[in-house]
Structure formats: C-alpha cells, structure tokens
Amino acid sequence: MQRNIMEKPPDMSIMLLGSTGSGKSASGNTIIGIRETFKEDLSNESVTRTCESAQTELDGQTITVIDTVGLSDTSVKITDAETQIEQMLTLHSVDVFLLVIKLGETFTENSKVVKWIQDHFGSKFSKHTIVLFTHGDQLHEPIERYLSKRETLRSVVDQCSGGFHVFNNKDEDRSQVTELLEKIESLRIKNACKRYTEQDYKQTQRALLLKKCAVGAVIVGAVIVGAVGAVGAVGAVGAYEAVGREAPKPPEASMLEKLLVLIGLKAAAPEPEPEPEPGLAATVGKTVVIGAGGAALAIAAAAIVGAGVYLLASNYSSKGKYKSN
Template sequence: VQDLRIVLLGVSGAGKSPTANAILGQDAFKEKLSTESVTKICQQHQQTVDGRNISVIDTPGLFDTSISEEQLKTEIEKCVEMSVPGPHAFLLVLRLDVRFTDEEKNTVKWIQENFGEEAACYTIILFTRGDQLDKPIKQFLAENKQINELVSQSKGRYHVFDNTDGKNQSQVTELLEKIDRMVMENGEHYTNEMYREMQRKICEEGKSWSEEEERKQVEEEENIREDERNRLLNMAKDVALVGAGVVVGAGAAVAGGAVLASTGGATLCAAVISGAAVAGNAVLASTAGGMTLTDALMTGAAVAGNAALKSVTGGASLTEALIEGAAAAMSIIQVTVTDPRS
C-alpha cells in the first residue's frame, strides 16, 4: 500500500503527539510541556515518509477528565471522518516507564467498545520512552503480566519508540513495516463502514435498554395504581355502607362517592374536594379564602377525620390521609347519627 492512515489513541500523557511527530519527522503536533493534557481535538497531518504518503491522526487522551465523554465521542467521530475510508492502523500508545493504571488496562476494551471487536485486528501497541527501558522488551513483557495481557489482546503486535531520539528513523521504518504486515494479514484496512456498523449496534443496544427500562417503569406504576384502586374501593364500600341516606353521612357518602368517582376516572382532586368539603363543612370556604388546594384538602380531611392532618404530616400520602379522613368521618357518623339500619 502506498498510502497509510494511522490513528493514535491512548491516555493523556502517553506520548501520542510526540510519537505522531516522530513518525512524520516534523513537529506538526503540539506536545506537552506542563502536566495538563494538551491535545483537546483530533488533528491530522500528512507527510511523505520513506517515499509514501503517511497520514497521522492525533486524538485527545482517553479517560481525560478535562473533556467530557460527549466531547470525546464527537472528536472520535471526527477522527473517523478524517481517516476516510478508514485507518490502516490504530496505534495504542502506552508509557513503558510508569506503573500501569486501571485506565490503561481499559484502553483496549475502550477501543473495542467504540470501534468494534474487529478493531483489535488493526491495533498495534506502541510503547513510548524506549530510552528508559533497561532490559530487552521481551524480558520486560515477560515480567509485566498485565502489559503482556494487553499485547496479546492486540494479537501480540507491539513496537517500541524512543521519542527523545529525533534522528532514529529506523524505528519509524520498522513501525511502517509492522503496519504493512498487519494490513496484509487483515487483507484490508479498518473501514468506516465497520465503524458505522458498531455505532448502529451501540445505538440499538441503548435503545432496547431504554425501552426495557420504560416498560418496567410503566408496569411498576400500573401496579401501584392497581393497589391504590383496590384500597380505595374497599374503603368506599365501608363508607357507603354506613353513610348512605344520612344527612351528615352525606359527607361521608360524598367522600365515598369521591373515592368511587376517582376510581371511575374523575380527577382525584375535584372529587376529593367535594367529598372532604361536605364531610368537613369548611373546605370550600377555605379555598375561597386563598388557601392552596392541598391546604384546603388537608383541612377538609382534618376536619372530617380529626386525624388526617396528623397522618399527612406524619408522612402518609395525601390520598391515605383523605381515606383516613373519610374513615374518621365514618366513625363520627356512627357516633352522632343513628345508623339507619339499626
């Protein structure tokens, strides 16, 4: 292949930008001087290297907290567009000299989750700070199980760079040869279609997950409503039994009626207000006096039941308080009015 498109990935400070510069043999990408991460957006530069057109795309650090997940996603999208029709290689850049972090452990996984399983076939681990390696790389890998694990996830492909040695052209030539070999083994480069396919899958998984969540929520709400309906119906039966046809009991009857109406689909508030009002003899006046509906209902229920207010402040739901109110109204009826059945 005459042209090569290379995408550099890795955590912030891994040395992506210095590596990109080393490949191109020029200071095209800004490198770090401070501890803050440098590269915030994807950038592409190209250069003729060994007589071939090499395009390098530098990316912001993975897991970098100074840019949001969303921003990173947008940048990765851009990097895919920059690499049309798709990169020949992903270089996963890792530092050799420091202890391996959890984030670095997750980089291969991150690549697969964002670019798809097949991305591993196009990935080469590129170790920076080769100058600080005091033993042969094979021995280093044998002694570092976790890094070795990462290398095997990338089909055993890796390369070591020393970015302090600007004149070391052979490390670049060797890298390009490794990429060529990988492309030959794969038979093609990573394609943007593979990327779109992966994104479509992620999208669908996300959709089916949220559909499932929504279904569960609706079911839960329906269950709560059903329980409430049953409780109200039971209460209504009791209230109606005692309250029917009695003058004061009319309040309870309306309260009972309110309950029935609410289960019949009328709005709870309207039904309850009239029920509580009749039961409590005070509520309508209080709403007219500027109280909020809830206050009025509480007062109404309280007057009706002598107990409801307590239960509301005690943490019971308004409906529960009202039911208690109606129940208490019922007991008032039993005390003050002769039960028509007796």
C-alpha cells in the same frame, strides 16, 4: 522493448489513540520526523484539543499520521472527541491504529480508556491495531519480561493482531520508525489491505445506541412491573389477614346449628341484619385482583414501550446521525 516500472507503494494511514499524557503527539512527531508537527508537552496535561493530521513521504510512500484528543482529558467532552474522530474517519480510512500506552505507569486508568476504545470502535478495531509503548528509555528490562509480570497489559497486547512496538521519543534514531512501519506493512498484508472505514465506526455507534435503548426500556419496564406488583403484594397480605378475621363459617357448622334448633337444644338464630358494606376482606380482595391484573398489563406495556423505543432508535440511527453512506 519492455520496461519494469516500480509501482509506487500504497499510501499508509495511521491513527494514534490513547489516554492523556501517553505520548501520542510525541510519537506522531517521531514518525513524521519533525518535532514541531504536533504540539507536545512533558506534563501529564493534554495539549491536543482537536484531532489533527500530518503527512510525510518515506521511500516514495505517503504516510498520513492522525493525532487524536486524549480520551481521559476532562477538559474535552467525550462526545466532542467522538465527533472529531468520526470527522477524521470521514477524511481518512485507517490502515492501523496505534494504541499508545506509557510504560512505567499503573494500568488502572489506561484500562478504562482501552475498554472505551474497544467498545466504540467495535470488533474490527483489534484487527487493525498495534500497541505502541512509549517512554522506552524508562524500560530497564526486556519488554517481554515486563509484560510477563503484568497480566492485564499482556492481555491487551494479545487481543491486538499487530502485536506491540516500543518507542523512545527522545531518541532520534530512525530505525525504531523503520521497524514500526515494517510491522504496519505486515499487518496490512494480514488484513488483505482492507482498511478500517467511517462505515465500520458508524455501524458500531448504531449498535451501541440500540443497546442503550434496549437496556433503558428494560429498566423502565422493570420499575413499572415492580411498582404494580408491590401493590398486588400488599393487597394479598391484607386479604390474608382480613379473611382470617372475617371468614364465614364452614357449611357443616351451619347444618349442625339447624339440627340443634329442631330438637330444641339451641335457640333459633335472630333474623339476620341487613348486609353490611363490604368489609376489609372484600375490599382488599379486590385490590389483589386489581394488583394482579395491573401487573400483567404493566408487563405488556413494558414490552410495547421497549419495542417502540427500539424501533424508534433503529429508525433514527438508520436515517439520522449514524446513517452509513
């Protein structure tokens, strides 16, 4: 006798990201279905100081919701937020990121947060992201028309493979949660059920570290080359002016003087005096040579320093904090 056994749907993991006061904690509570799960406040000040996670079960499926620190919260150092997020990714690979944005606010501050998230989570982030607009009760027109008037915001939505969804966290109607979970499931299928992992995050951090080291090396090299090149330029100007004052007579003029002496039309030149110490022209000329040589050495030194810093950073990132498991 054969029996058809309903397979339990795979667990789902959701991470909420966004700026302070965007409604991440309230959205997490709406998904979980219990208002007190994540601490929330009606003010624009963040009440979430650490990343937290909670679970619920819907139709036999375990759903993990991860609430994160507000990324524009000045009371929490951004490096601390990075560390907490990395620790959460160690515990939970993520099916979908909900990029939480509050409706009715200017996008200026949010755009900086979105840019930071995109840079620090890498190219795979957009493949696993749905934009979640909160405060849907303040929306007095279709969301599509709202977005059509805001090109920058529309661009953010277009970059996210999962599109967007609107939440009214004051509404206890569970249909908005059901619709969101359906969109998440569609995105999971689109991604062949591959999750965003801790390794994905660490690879992006490693690339950022190497990029910062390379830029730093270029800046240091440019300063060195600029300083030595300036010395050479000053020397060149000085030499030009000095040569203009102390330049020797052309050979043709010397030969004419000798001919005039022989035919008696010019008195013989007096015995030459001992050679004076090198004049300004000679001294500055040496400066030009030193400056030019120094610039070449500075360029080579900058290249060596840059390569050294890059290799050290690469070695550190591969063996240290950002070593992939």
